[in-house]
Amino acid sequence: RDFxxxxxxxxxxxxxxxxxxxxxxxxxxxxxxxxREVISxxxxxxxxxxxxSKGLRKQEKTDRGCEWYVCEGFxxxxxxxxxxxxxxxxxxxxxxxxxxxxxxxxxxxTKQAYCNRPAGETVxxxxxxxxxxxxxxxxxxxxxLHLLSLSESEGDLQTDCSFASSISKVSESTSVCSGSVDAxxxxxxxxxxxxxxxxxxxxxxxxxxxxxxxxxxxLSDLLRFVVEGHIPYLNxxxxxxxxxxxxxxxxxxxxxxxxxxxxxxxxxxxxxxxFLELPRFPDITESCFLxxxxxxxxxxxxxxxxxxxxxxxxxxxxKISVGETDFLTLVPGKKSTRNVKYDVLAAAVIVVVLKLLxxxxxxxxWLLSDFAAERNKNTKEGGPYFEFKKWYKVIKCSLDxxxxxxxxxxxxxxxxxxxxxxxxxxxxxxxxxxxxxxxxLQNQFGKxxxxxLPAEKPSPSSFQLSWSEENxxxxxFHGHSLKxxxxxxxxxxxxxxxxxxxxxxxxxxxxxxxxLAHYRDVDFPQSxxxxxxxxxxxxxxxxxxxxxxVCVIEHKLFNKKLCKKPKHNTSLRK
Numbered sequence: 365r366d367f368x369x370x371x372x373x374x375x376x377x378x379x380x381x382x383x384x385x386x387x388x389x390x391x392x393x394x395x396x397x398x399x400r401e402v403i404s405x406x407x408x409x410x411x412x413x414x415x416x417s418k419g420l421r422k423q424e425k426t427d428r429g430c431e432w433y434v435c436e437g438f439x440x441x442x443x444x445x446x447x448x449x450x451x452x453x454x455x456x457x458x459x460x461x462x463x464x465x466x467x468x469x470x471x472x473x474t475k476q477a478y479c480n481r482p483a484g485e486t487v488x489x490x491x492x493x494x495x496x497x498x499x500x501x502x503x504x505x506x507x508x509l510h511l512l513s514l515s516e517s518e519g520d521l522q523t524d525c526s527f528a529s530s531i532s533k534v535s536e537s538t539s540v541c542s543g544s545v546d547a548x549x550x551x552x553x554x555x556x557x558x559x560x561x562x563x564x565x566x567x568x569x570x571x572x573x574x575x576x577x578x579x580x581x582x583l584s585d586l587l588r589f590v591v592e593g594h595i596p597y598l599n600x601x602x603x604x605x606x607x608x609x610x611x612x613x614x615x616x617x618x619x620x621x622x623x624x625x626x627x628x629x630x631x632x633x634x635x636x637x638x639f640l641e642l643p644r645f646p647d648i649t650e651s652c653f654l655x656x657x658x659x660x661x662x663x664x665x666x667x668x669x670x671x672x673x674x675x676x677x678x679x680x681x682x683k684i685s686v687g688e689t690d691f692l693t694l695v696p697g698k699k700s701t702r703n704v705k706y707d708v709l710a711a712a713v714i715v716v717v718l719k720l721l722x723x724x725x726x727x728x729x730w731l732l733s734d735f736a737a738e739r740n741k742n743t744k745e746g747g748p749y750f751e752f753k754k755w756y757k758v759i760k761c762s763l764d765x766x767x768x769x770x771x772x773x774x775x776x777x778x779x780x781x782x783x784x785x786x787x788x789x790x791x792x793x794x795x796x797x798x799x800x801x802x803x804x805l806q807n808q809f810g811k812x813x814x815x816x817l818p819a820e821k822p823s824p825s826s827f828q829l830s831w832s833e834e835n836x837x838x839x840x841f842h843g844h845s846l847k848x849x850x851x852x853x854x855x856x857x858x859x860x861x862x863x864x865x866x867x868x869x870x871x872x873x874x875x876x877x878x879x880l881a882h883y884r885d886v887d888f889p890q891s892x893x894x895x896x897x898x899x900x901x902x903x904x905x906x907x908x909x910x911x912x913x914v915c916v917i918e919h920k921l922f923n924k925k926l927c928k929k930p931k932h933n934t935s936l937r938k
Contacts, residue, residue, distance in 0.1 A: 367379050367398065369398075371389040371391065371394055372394070373392050373394040374389060374391050376389060376391040378390045378391050382395065386398070430607045432543070432607075433544055433545055434544050434546055434561070435471065435477075436608075437544065437601070437604065437610075437617070437618055438561050440604060440605075441566050441596065442467060442566055442569060443459070444600060445566060445570050445595055445597070446458055446459035446463050446570070446573075447459065449570060452581075452589065452594060452595075454574065455579060458573050458574070462573045462576050463570070463573040466572060466573060466642075467569065469640045469642075470561075470639075473639060473641075543610045543612065544608075547613035547614050550613075550617065551616065558639070559632070559639055562632075563597065563620045564632060565636065566597070567586065567590065567597065568629050568630075568632040568636055570586060570595075571583050571586055571630075572633045574586065575633075575654075575694060576645055576646065577646075578652050578653070580653035580654075582654070582659070582706055582707040583629065583630055584626065584903040584904055584905065585707075585826065587623075587629065588828075588904055590623075590624055591623055591624075592824065593821050597620065598620055598779070599619075599620070599779075599780075601618040601619065601781070602781040602782065621779045626903070626909070627909065630703075634694075634696070637696035637697075638696045641696070643696075644693060644694070644695045646693070647689045647692075647693050648689060648693050650687065655687060656677070656681045656686055656692075656706070656709055656710050657674075657677070657681060659706060659709075659710035660674060660681070660710045660713055662710075662826070663710055663714055663899070663902070664677070664714065665827075665842065666827050666828065666829050666830075666902065667714075667829065667898060668831045668839075668842070669755070669841060669842075670843070670844045670846055671843065672846045673718075673721075676720070676721070677710075677713050677714060677717050680713050680716060680921065684921055686704075686917070691704065692704055692706070705913070708905065708909060708910060708913050709913060711899040711902070711903060711913070712914045712916075714899070715892075715895055715896065715899070715910065715914050716914060716918060716921065720859055720861075720864060721846070721849055721861065722752055722861070722891075724889055724895065725891070725892075726889040726890055728861060729753075730752070730753060732849050733751045733752040733753035734753075735848055736748075736848045736849075737751050737753070737754070739848060746847075747843060747844065748844050749844065749845050749846075750844040750845060750848070751844075756891075760894070762829060763901060766828065766829070766901065767901055828902060829902075849861070866922070867888070867911060867914055867915045867918060868882075868915050871915060871916070879908055879912050880912040881911060883912075896910050896911060896914075
């Protein structure tokens, strides 16, 4: 009644009071900065007490979303990725029993949860707890989406609700330009001695869980499923709950504008396994899919090579002892063991076998192919002989089509997320309306230009190239024979070719240049480069990494002869 000023927005005098004591206009709902003055005699007579409202401030915080932490964002992403892997047929234990335990251990080792907080490290810790948790009661085991900050060193479960409010105040000044509470602290932390969580590291967590369960999914398969959209990774933050507002520094942390790189994800996985102090992983035996014999069989089928080559890959694996359990099993932190890239190892073994049998020097393989073609033309008995030239033409045609399609998809990929980001309820309608207008315009211009609608996401498959023996055009080589290039000696089948050329005589220091051998396609025969490029496409890695593994296998296979031969000689007799 005492407040008679006109509303600045509608010029009406029709005021009401909010719960926080502020005046608001009943006509247009405009809230002013004026507060009600209340005279109270409860404490000291003749003293005015002005009520200060916190209600509007809470409303603004709620409008901009709830308080959330960077680790909660990564936790949500890991949950979505685990669910996607389960949908692809991975063991259901991956999410709740393996990946969840790895994530808890990471939070504990980085002192974000499940630990005692030393004095003075309040700012460094980043976790928050549920204020309704009963201290004396035994809470339920935390799930992947709802982790409590607990200390169990002395048997008492203690919550840190006061800590949550204190870190909120401390980090308020550093998180002004972010939706999360601790994004500023997270960016300023740097790496130091603890591996800082990143988007590629979420894939490292997933691969580490897959490896622990010995699932039939290699790292190259995992990254390919990510690129194809079967596993959330690119723009996954658009699936965050609406209450988790994302902007500013959060985009720098969660927004990805590049494809995951094989070597980075693999190295991060090894670093994580060592940092978490994990024990020896379950043994990789001959019955496991990750064993070289099993993977070689898969890749021989995929690249359309004769089935008889599998006997040769098994002989090479046994000769150089890369199929031993101790060699294949990951032991975190053990520097004496070589970290195995299972898919790259299998591909390199196949390349070495092709060099043993066909030499791949741009001359000998074509002579063998001409001999096999002449024999197949004159004789139809006993099945066709394998023709390298014909195989080369069939595979090159299919590879070029697949590579062109992949390059076009990557070039057309829109890195901007489909779901618009808005930071307050006031801007939501405006942002959604603007986004819908853009979509409508794109559809209209697409119809006018006759643009083809994007194809549906392909169903996931372990094979990128498929071949059927039922084809009448002779494009499948699985059942073809190697008799034209083999001879029997002392009861064993050996190659007619007595020569072999080494990719490199001496291996480089991997720490110095990052590679064990230098690779340039102009320095090697085109046949060899084609085979390397073929497996590079299948594994989605750089050709140099397959070339490195080929060099390592060659040095193991010809170790005794390398010691006898002069260093300048690059030709070896078998």
